[in-house]
Amino acid sequence: MKTQYLATEVVIIGSALVFIVALHLPVLRRQGRALALTTIPVTFNGGTLDAWPIANGRGCFSPALTSGIWLGSLLFEELTFWAGTAFVTAAATLVMAEALDRGIPWRALPLAIAFPSWLWLNVPGTTREVQR
Secondary structure (H helix, E strand, O other), X not given: OOOHXXXXXXXXHHHHHHHHHHXXXXXXXXXXXXXXXXXXXXXXXXXXXXXXXXXXOOOOOOHHHOOOOEEOOEEHHHHHHHHHXXXXXXXXXXXXXXXXXXXXXXXHHHHHHHOOHHHHOOOOOOOOOOOO
């Protein structure tokens, strides 16, 4: 399959992305600038670190399983990997930070990711109100 790497990324990273965005869109919408300021430098740095060895013939991948789309000396799959993982990680971190600000105990943070944010945004006794 010519796009096996890309298809795998779409399934794994894409499902995590859809899950986080669907459950926590209000939180992520308020934190859009922080998401961009995290995702862009990580993608640039990771892509640069990947491009150098690939350009020097040290990449460990099967060209038969890639899309064949090159952005300079960087495969499209590498760019989507770095951008996708950076965005999902930043989004999860921002959601957990918001949950901590709302008074959710740190032990319950995995549950804050797994449940829609509207369930815990107005928990009685939290430290601040929802910003609209």
